[in-house]
Amino acid sequence: MARYxxxxxxxxxxxxxxxxxxxxxxxxxxxxxxADLSAKLKKAHEIRNYPGFAAVSGETLGxxxxxxxxxxxxxxxxxxxxxxYAMGDYFALQASSGLMYEAxxxxxxxxxxxxxxxxxxxxxxxxxxxxxxxxxxxxxxGKEVTVIGYSPKEEKEAAFLSEVTAKVTYxxxxxxxxxxxxxxxxVKDRAMGIGIQDGRRVVKTAGEPIVTDGVFVxxxxxxxxxxxxxxxxxxxHVLVDLQMKTNIEGCFACGDIAGRPYQYVKAAGQGNVAALxxxxxxxxxxxx
Amino acid sequence: MVRKISQEEFKDVLASKVAxxxxxxxxxxxxKMVAPVIEALSDELDGQVDFxxxxxxxxxxxxxxxxxxxxxxxxLFKDGKSVDMxxxxxxxxxxxxxxxxxxx
Numbered sequence: 212m213a214r215y216x217x218x219x220x221x222x223x224x225x226x227x228x229x230x231x232x233x234x235x236x237x238x239x240x241x242x243x244x245x246a247d248l249s250a251k252l253k254k255a256h257e258i259r260n261y262p263g264f265a266a267v268s269g270e271t272l273g274x275x276x277x278x279x280x281x282x283x284x285x286x287x288x289x290x291x292x293x294x295x296y297a298m299g300d301y302f303a304l305q306a307s308s309g310l311m312y313e314a315x316x317x318x319x320x321x322x323x324x325x326x327x328x329x330x331x332x333x334x335x336x337x338x339x340x341x342x343x344x345x346x347x348x349x350x351x352x353g354k355e356v357t358v359i360g361y362s363p364k365e366e367k368e369a370a371f372l373s374e375v376t377a378k379v380t381y382x383x384x385x386x387x388x389x390x391x392x393x394x395x396x397x398v399k400d401r402a403m404g405i406g407i408q409d410g411r412r413v414v415k416t417a418g419e420p421i422v423t424d425g426v427f428v429x430x431x432x433x434x435x436x437x438x439x440x441x442x443x444x445x446x447x448h449v450l451v452d453l454q455m456k457t458n459i460e461g462c463f464a465c466g467d468i469a470g471r472p473y474q475y476v477k478a479a480g481q482g483n484v485a486a487l488x489x490x491x492x493x494x495x496x497x498x499x
Numbered sequence: 500m501v502r503k504i505s506q507e508e509f510k511d512v513l514a515s516k517v518a519x520x521x522x523x524x525x526x527x528x529x530x531k532m533v534a535p536v537i538e539a540l541s542d543e544l545d546g547q548v549d550f551x552x553x554x555x556x557x558x559x560x561x562x563x564x565x566x567x568x569x570x571x572x573x574x575l576f577k578d579g580k581s582v583d584m585x586x587x588x589x590x591x592x593x594x595x596x597x598x599x600x601x602x603x
Contacts, residue, residue: 337568341569350555350570
């Protein structure tokens with residue numbers, strides 16, 4: 212597979228701006244995200260502080276971004292990145308399509324991912340709490356597991372677990388009726404936290420606690436720290452310096468994920484800085 | 500160099516002064532990704548730390564003894580005792596800083 216110079220995750224103002232500057236600086240770019248640009252951008256009623264546009268709707272600005280990208284021949288790859296691995300001199304990006312992309316530098320422009328972790332979730336990660344059914348299911352062969360699913364998309368992971376483990380309890384954190392194999396026990400309750408009880412794990416709910424051997428917490432979008440293992444965050448935002456550098460060499464962040472204020476013009480500006488920093492990083496690497 | 504060991508050879512971990520054991524499996528994606536990172540780390544810390552790889556499917560008793568519930572699991576051993584664990588993929592710089600901190 213071709214190794215790109217810069218992979219940019221996110222197609223909001225930060226990601227689009229980063230892609231434009233990277234291409235101007237003659238770098239090969241992999242721009243990943245939704246092709247209809249930022250869904251959030253579309254929702255914006257009116258933006259009044261974006262220079263050049265006295266008053267512009269999010270939809271109009273989004274269309275202008277799309278036109279700008281296409282005029283430069285920049286394509287958007289519609290694939291969801293689930294993990295970014297810092298391999299040392301390059302990054303490997305695992306996508307939900309099953310493809311693995313490679314890039315010498317990475318710019319995170321994913322926007323802020325809402326949703327707080329459950330009580331005990333982070334403390335017990337890897338100690339009876341897992342985010343990856345396909346990774347860890349075989350470790351629970353013959354045991355009982357509980358799946359906390361945040362969207363109907365996670366049901367196929369639960370179905371997979373039911374083929375491997377002795378028992379699966381499924382807690383849907385959404386309104387739709389789950390479609391699962393008959394062997395899966397569905398508990399329509401709200402998961403509140405995860406704890407330890409007599410060497411086993413316990414899922415605290417509004418009602419009866421569920422005692423289990425392992426807990427799989429499956430969300431559609433993962434936090435930045437989960438997306439890029441080893442990335443320093445304050446929980447919500449990635450820690451960056453004024454050059455948009457993160458603690459991982461070659462990895463940069465911009466836009467809402469890099470902190471407040473959540474403004475389009477700030478995101479676009481940071482995207483530009485992140486791209487220029489990535490270019491500097493690549494050039495310095497080439498010299499060595 | 501990372502040495503892949505069997506259940507019987509695990510005594511070498513316990514006999515080592517400082518050892519890092521990578522618990523993994525062939526079917527686990529993040530394990531595959533962290534393997535070259537551990538290999539590079541073993542070069543960086545050559546002579547200071549012994550590196551081992553344990554396949555949890557081949558060594559179920561050891562995996563159970565150390566309560567491996569998520570892989571890759573990286574356990575640091577000092578004088579045969581497990582002192583700390585990291586779970587999941589980690590960049591080389593983070594692992595190097597972690598182990599060096601434990602060496603002092």
